[in-house]
Amino acid sequence: MTCTKIRFILIQNRAGKTRLAKWYMQFDDDEKQKLIEEVHAVVTVRDAKHTNFVEFRNFKIIYRRYAGLYFCICVDVTDNNLAYLEGIHNFVEVLNEYFHNVCELDLVFNFYKVYTVVDEMFLAGEIRETSQTKVLKQLLMLQSLE
Amino acid sequence: MSPSVCLQEMIRVIRGARTQGEERGVIQRECAAIRAQFRQADSGGRSHNLAKLLYVHMLGYPAHFGQMECVRLIASSKYSEKRIGYLGAMMLLDEKQDASLLITNSIKNDLSHSSQHVQSLALCTLACMGSAEMCRDLAPEIERLLKASNSYIKKKAALCAVHIVRKIPELGEMFTPSAHSLLSEKNHGVLHGAVILITELCERNPDNLKQFRKSVPELVQIMKNLVTSGYSPEHNVAGISDPFLQVRILRLLRILGRNNDAASDAMNDLLAQVATNTDSSKTAGSAVLYETVLTIMDIRSESGLRVLAVNILGRFLLNNDRNIRYISMTSLQKIVQTDHTAVQRHRGTIVDCLKDQDASVKRRALELSLALVSAANIRSMMKELLLFLSTCPPELRSHAASGIFNAAERYAPSQRWHIDTILHVLVTAGGDVRDETVPNLIQLITAASELHCYTVHKLYRALISDIVQQSLVQVACWCIGEYGDLLLKGECEEITPMQVTEDDVLDALETVLQSHMSTPTSRGFALTAIMKLSTRITNNVDRIRSVVSIYGSCIDVELQQRAVEYNALFKKYDHMRYFTMSYCTVILEFGCRSRLSLVLGGRGLKAEHVSIIFDCKDNVYLYWFLLQSVQLQMKAPSGDLIPAQGCGTVTQTVLLSYTNKANLKMRVRLSYSSQGTACQDMVQIDSFPSPAWS
Numbered sequence: 001m002t003c004t005k006i007r008f009i010l011i012q013n014r015a016g017k018t019r020l021a022k023w024y025m026q027f028d029d030d031e032k033q034k035l036i037e038e039v040h041a042v043v044t045v046r047d048a049k050h051t052n053f054v055e056f057r058n059f060k061i062i063y064r065r066y067a068g069l070y071f072c073i074c075v076d077v078t079d080n081n082l083a084y085l086e087g088i089h090n091f092v093e094v095l096n097e098y099f100h101n102v103c104e105l106d107l108v109f110n111f112y113k114v115y116t117v118v119d120e121m122f123l124a125g126e127i128r129e130t131s132q133t134k135v136l137k138q139l140l141m142l143q144s145l146e
Numbered sequence: 147m148s149p150s151v152c153l154q155e156m157i158r159v160i161r162g163a164r165t166q167g168e169e170r171g172v173i174q175r176e177c178a179a180i181r182a183q184f185r186q187a188d189s190g191g192r193s194h195n196l197a198k199l200l201y202v203h204m205l206g207y208p209a210h211f212g213q214m215e216c217v218r219l220i221a222s223s224k225y226s227e228k229r230i231g232y233l234g235a236m237m238l239l240d241e242k243q244d245a246s247l248l249i250t251n252s253i254k255n256d257l258s259h260s261s262q263h264v265q266s267l268a269l270c271t272l273a274c275m276g277s278a279e280m281c282r283d284l285a286p287e288i289e290r291l292l293k294a295s296n297s298y299i300k301k302k303a304a305l306c307a308v309h310i311v312r313k314i315p316e317l318g319e320m321f322t323p324s325a326h327s328l329l330s331e332k333n334h335g336v337l338h339g340a341v342i343l344i345t346e347l348c349e350r351n352p353d354n355l356k357q358f359r360k361s362v363p364e365l366v367q368i369m370k371n372l373v374t375s376g377y378s379p380e381h382n383v384a385g386i387s388d389p390f391l392q393v394r395i396l397r398l399l400r401i402l403g404r405n406n407d408a409a410s411d412a413m414n415d416l417l418a419q420v421a422t423n424t425d426s427s428k429t430a431g432s433a434v435l436y437e438t439v440l441t442i443m444d445i446r447s448e449s450g451l452r453v454l455a456v457n458i459l460g461r462f463l464l465n466n467d468r469n470i471r472y473i474s475m476t477s478l479q480k481i482v483q484t485d486h487t488a489v490q491r492h493r494g495t496i497v498d499c500l501k502d503q504d505a506s507v508k509r510r511a512l513e514l515s516l517a518l519v520s521a522a523n524i525r526s527m528m529k530e531l532l533l534f535l536s537t538c539p540p541e542l543r544s545h546a547a548s549g550i551f552n553a554a555e556r557y558a559p560s561q562r563w564h565i566d567t568i569l570h571v572l573v574t575a576g577g578d579v580r581d582e583t584v585p586n587l588i589q590l591i592t593a594a595s596e597l598h599c600y601t602v603h604k605l606y607r608a609l610i611s612d613i614v615q616q617s618l619v620q621v622a623c624w625c626i627g628e629y630g631d632l633l634l635k636g637e638c639e640e641i642t643p644m645q646v647t648e649d650d651v652l653d654a655l656e657t658v659l660q661s662h663m664s665t666p667t668s669r670g671f672a673l674t675a676i677m678k679l680s681t682r683i684t685n686n687v688d689r690i691r692s693v694v695s696i697y698g699s700c701i702d703v704e705l706q707q708r709a710v711e712y713n714a715l716f717k718k719y720d721h722m723r724y725f726t727m728s729y730c731t732v733i734l735e736f737g738c739r740s741r742l743s744l745v746l747g748g749r750g751l752k753a754e755h756v757s758i759i760f761d762c763k764d765n766v767y768l769y770w771f772l773l774q775s776v777q778l779q780m781k782a783p784s785g786d787l788i789p790a791q792g793c794g795t796v797t798q799t800v801l802l803s804y805t806n807k808a809n810l811k812m813r814v815r816l817s818y819s820s821q822g823t824a825c826q827d828m829v830q831i832d833s834f835p836s837p838a839w840s
Contacts, residue, residue: 017205018204018205018206019204020204021204024274026240026241026242029208033206049468049503049504050468050503050504050506051468051469051472051504051506051507052469053469053472053473053506054506055506080393080397080433080436080437080440081469081473082429082430082432082433082436082469082470082473083389083390083393083433083437085429085433085469086383086389086390086429086430086433087390089429090383108157108161109154109157111200111201111204112197112200112229112230112233115233115236116229119270119274123270123273123274123302123305123306124273124274124305124306124308124309124312125309126305126308126342127338127390128301128302128305128335128338128339129301129335129338130334130335130338130381130383130388130390130391131334131335131380131381133379133380134335134380138298141263142263145225145226145263146225146226
């Protein structure tokens, strides 16, 4: 298996419904389903008393909760936790700006646009573009092509 | 066939379903409609249909029948159709599907498309799900794009190259020259991609490592510009200029500086600068500082720089943000052996983290605390560790208990402290300690002869207050059996003694025998203790005799065997009972992990009697038993098979005739077979405890 730094990115709500699943590593469909369930189980029992990092199989998960949604990034154990935590926040701020005060329903009804945002900011299992201005400019341009 | 609805409408309908069954019904209907639409191959609304299918897929339903549609849409000339087609490819196709090969050609064409957005779609998809064959086919295209003039394309191409190198490391050679030239770009995104690409190339191939070491000065300069440049709004996060790029560069510097003095020297100043000047009030700054610390500790840095790094970690420990405390301890754990003195300075804060509410923080704090225990701080550290033991989460108790035992053994300031500490652990967490704790503690107590009185009083008190902790119960029973007379005497220097009668003691031991909480091992200890007391007390021998005979018909075989033997001692060998059950159990260790307990007797008679009880961990077949330098008369052993795991004992009584007791030494040779192999072991006893002889 090729080794990437980010294994997958998940956005799940508290009930366990997937709002986005981006995989940067090869998994079978049932493996993916199992991973989704495991991540949900591990992350939803934690609260403000816990750190934002969880050891998960032989990786680790950096996650953050925004309202009813959990944004989870699964990375290598040697990766810098804080940098990825900032990465999540960067991503969420872009979503917020793009959807004008984003809420869960925005992500549901425009799911393919959310993938576009992900693909602008992350690629090949790495953080790709970190400038929010640049990403938003690009997204607006793509929108005009629709 | 119902007309297919638009995407938004379908999502609304699915969300409106009140049960899982209803949802499934809706989705089945929709999928049937979508399938029909796919077959029709009409061009209107194709992207909508695939989008609907992708939504259904996200909910967890199968969607593989959409794979060919993805291939078709990717080949379309309309951007909106291409875009959904590529998204579908990333979601539904992976290396294992044959259909993925079909899109290679489309990707190749799109990589040279006039619109950068189409190029970007192709790059993205290749970087996401490109198989090894696809990568091999398209690598030259990617290499060409790395030299393109468009920075938007360059940054995507750089990461696509990273994916290719991960799939086929040999292709790395193709990208090395371009990677190098990308470092002179001003565009942050391109730089970021270039640094990641170089990192990947260096990690895969040590030759690349040598080559890119020459770029260290260039990287240092880029970092310097980032750190000292003014406010740059585009990449600014909480006052730090592009922390993500800084982190990646620091990581690359770490790989380049590792095990290389020249490279490490070249980055020394920069690291000191970043470490001192980065504002860590927000997470972004802390992320950069943390990566700096990791780099400093991994390369060949000067000692001053290392101390600076450890101090940063120490500052992190005081941070309000739990995340930062956690990562700090993770790093401190890695360096506690090599930079022990530096880490010791932060011991107080680390110990405070034992009280954190997150279990993973607690665990880190425990490991660090145990590593920091020394002869100088043992008393204060042990107080904290024992406090921690009483409140820690159950999954950490066993680890904490064994860590405490190790620390106590290495640094105990006195025997009494050592015994107290072990007792405290047994009271708090007796169920989580390892099996060897009981015999180890017995050995320790035996050796601390001045403390026998103190110990037996303490253990008696523990026993009468609570008999749940089996390890504690076992040690207490043994101790009372051995030193019961000291208990009954009612005097003690070290501790205010309780006035204890013989009945009290027998009550306590019988409670253990009868309680349903006692394990068979504990009952064995209790019964043996009661038996031993028959020689130390005067008034209640009959009570003991009756207890022993009751257990002669006990269901538990082990207990029954003991009781029967003891009964025999009462009946047939009553004249020897006194001597067999007298003082001092000497515990010797054999190489095979068996334990030889010598129960020595010998008061006022010429003949010294020795009873040997074997407690073994493995199944042992006992062949014979030899004593040297005394006249001996061996009785038959009570059995010749000792079951494993300390579940049983074999007793063999030997009578010695011996005149010169001052010089008695005993060499015991044990021949046995364990798990099919014949073994031999020998141990020598040079001195016998003096109370045994009159």
